[in-house]
Amino acid sequence: MTVRVQIEDFDAGAEINMLRRSDANIGAVAAFVGQVRDLNEGDQVSELVLEHYPGMTEKSLQAIIEQAKERWEVIDALIVHRVGKLKPLDQIVLVLVASSHRKEAFAACEFMMDYLKTEAPFWKKEQTPAGSRWVEAKTSDDEAKKRW
Amino acid sequence: MTVRVQIEDFDAGAEINMLRRSDANIGAVAAFVGQVRDLNEGDQVSELVLEHYPGMTEKSLQAIIEQAKERWEVIDALIVHRVGKLKPLDQIVLVLVASSHRKEAFAACEFMMDYLKTEAPFWKKEQTPAGSRWVEAKTSDDEAKKRW
Amino acid sequence: MTSLIKVLYFARLKENLNYSTEDIDLPTDVANVAQLKAYLAQRGEAWANLFNGKQSIRAAINHALVDNNAQIKDGDEVAFFPPVTGG
Amino acid sequence: MTSLIKVLYFARLKENLNYSTEDIDLPTDVANVAQLKAYLAQRGEAWANLFNGKQSIRAAINHALVDNNAQIKDGDEVAFFPPVTGG
Numbered sequence: 001m002t003v004r005v006q007i008e009d010f011d012a013g014a015e016i017n018m019l020r021r022s023d024a025n026i027g028a029v030a031a032f033v034g035q036v037r038d039l040n041e042g043d044q045v046s047e048l049v050l051e052h053y054p055g056m057t058e059k060s061l062q063a064i065i066e067q068a069k070e071r072w073e074v075i076d077a078l079i080v081h082r083v084g085k086l087k088p089l090d091q092i093v094l095v096l097v098a099s100s101h102r103k104e105a106f107a108a109c110e111f112m113m114d115y116l117k118t119e120a121p122f123w124k125k126e127q128t129p130a131g132s133r134w135v136e137a138k139t140s141d142d143e144a145k146k147r148w
Numbered sequence: 149m150t151v152r153v154q155i156e157d158f159d160a161g162a163e164i165n166m167l168r169r170s171d172a173n174i175g176a177v178a179a180f181v182g183q184v185r186d187l188n189e190g191d192q193v194s195e196l197v198l199e200h201y202p203g204m205t206e207k208s209l210q211a212i213i214e215q216a217k218e219r220w221e222v223i224d225a226l227i228v229h230r231v232g233k234l235k236p237l238d239q240i241v242l243v244l245v246a247s248s249h250r251k252e253a254f255a256a257c258e259f260m261m262d263y264l265k266t267e268a269p270f271w272k273k274e275q276t277p278a279g280s281r282w283v284e285a286k287t288s289d290d291e292a293k294k295r296w
Numbered sequence: 297m298t299s300l301i302k303v304l305y306f307a308r309l310k311e312n313l314n315y316s317t318e319d320i321d322l323p324t325d326v327a328n329v330a331q332l333k334a335y336l337a338q339r340g341e342a343w344a345n346l347f348n349g350k351q352s353i354r355a356a357i358n359h360a361l362v363d364n365n366a367q368i369k370d371g372d373e374v375a376f377f378p379p380v381t382g383g
Numbered sequence: 384m385t386s387l388i389k390v391l392y393f394a395r396l397k398e399n400l401n402y403s404t405e406d407i408d409l410p411t412d413v414a415n416v417a418q419l420k421a422y423l424a425q426r427g428e429a430w431a432n433l434f435n436g437k438q439s440i441r442a443a444i445n446h447a448l449v450d451n452n453a454q455i456k457d458g459d460e461v462a463f464f465p466p467v468t469g470g
Contacts, residue, residue, distance in 0.1 A: 010411065011161060011166050012160070012161050012179075013159060013161010013162060013164065013165075014164075015162050015163060016160050016161065016179075016181055017160075017161075020181060020183050020237070021237055023185075024184075024186035024236040024237050025160060025185055025186070025187060026185070027182060027183060027184075027185040028180065028181075028182055028183075029179075029180070029181040029183070030178075030179070030180055030257075031160075031164075031177075031178070031179035031180070031181070032167060032176065032177070032178055032179070032250065032253075032254070033164055033176075033177040033179070034175060034176055034177075034470055035168050035174060035175060035176075035177070036175075037172060037173060037174070037175040037248065038172035038173070039172075039173060046215075050469065051393060051394055052469070053391070053393055053443070053446075053462060053464070054460065055446055056443055056446035056447075059447075060446070060448075063392065065158075078442045081469060081470075088172040089168070089169055089172050091168075092469075092470065093469070093470050100185065102180065102182070102258075102261055102383075103292065105180075106180070106254065106257070106258045106261075109178075109241075109254070110250075110254045113250055113254075113470060116469060116470050117467070117470040118466075118467065119448065119467065120467060120469050120470070121393065121443070121462075121464060121467055121469075122466045122467055122468065122469025122470070123393060123394035123395075123465065123467060123468050123469070124469070125196070125394070127189060134394060134395045134465065134468075135468040136466075136468070137439075137465070137466030137467065137468050144251065182383055198382065199306060199307055201304070201306055201356070201359075201375060201377070203359055204356055204359035204360075204375065207359045207360075208359070208361075209348070229382060229383075240382075240383065241382070241383050248380070249468075260377030261383060264382060264383050265380070265382065265383040266379075266380065267361065267380065268380060268382050268383075269375075269377060269380055269382075270305065270355070270380055270381065270382025270383070271306060271307035271308075271378065271381050272328060272381045272382070273307070273378065282307060282308045282378065282381075283381045284379075284381070285352075285380065285381050287377070
């Protein structure tokens, strides 16, 4: 169970292989990769800056993994989240869940993303033709979290 | 939208990168990797042979992607399924779904796995200490499909 | 009028019957999947065991899953197999 | 008895206040998050705009999300920030 907050890019394939090969009781790995889109709220986005709260971020991501472990049979999990300057097509976040069976892996992975979106202290500022602006939180993310 | 049925292993990371980089409107990639477990129904598994129905298999997987596209906003999707001899820790199946948003990507990816498990003509024969046996279909897979 | 069809068997069926594919010239009273199963069940014990209706056998015509009522026509490729176990 | 706490501001708050961190020696009548917000709102227009209750401001004490009723004690690290937008 690992969390990493980093400026550098990540290698989703290498992380998946490391996770799944660690235990032959793993039958399913559910993965999520988030990437920067070139469009948000109808405006062209040329750059994104991700700020976070060092110290709290890591604890918050660890707590999200712990909650997932309490609810589903998670053999191993990983969250990698990038901070700093990002451009469209750059990867932002990787969430992996390894389990014996796919249903548990899918549920835990989606749960972790929904919680990350509403609890982990990251903030996006995006550069558009009209200048830079802080990204607004979405009510759809709060609703996604309430399902669980 | 691609399906591949192959003896060779696949590189999940390379496939994820190829898919996500094709369109800057993609914000979310949901992925599923299935691997061979060393235990099934309480018995040690040393080897698995995957048989399929060439011709029907590819059509069946394409039809599963088409159904997912009708229900969710899928920008691109991929299914790779291996056949032939496999051992514990070998990868069996890769399902990828790229969408603008995570909810659609997760739903379509899980839907595709549930349909693949009950509709795509693959059959597993496993080698255990007591000899070889055909893997029995699970009622839990039929139930997983009925949810959709 | 005769109907010449191709029949394929997979997985456990292929092993139990020791048959993977054959061409069958259908009798005129065999027009759907249920009737083809009944026809095959008459071939002997191994066939009867599989096609007597007690085992869960799936059928496909021309690569599409079908049920027992599906009509079979000249030139069709019909496949019989156990419930699938991929993924 | 005085309570010395550390206060951090993030994202839009940090920019609007032009402040990222400070040490505050709390008055004795400031014992919870709501009272700290009211105390900060008195500092001027930019502060009032953020802490008057009309904006959605999240608070954390010692790295854990808390609500307005959460008690603040000597040595705490209190953070204020907008709703999060990671992922």
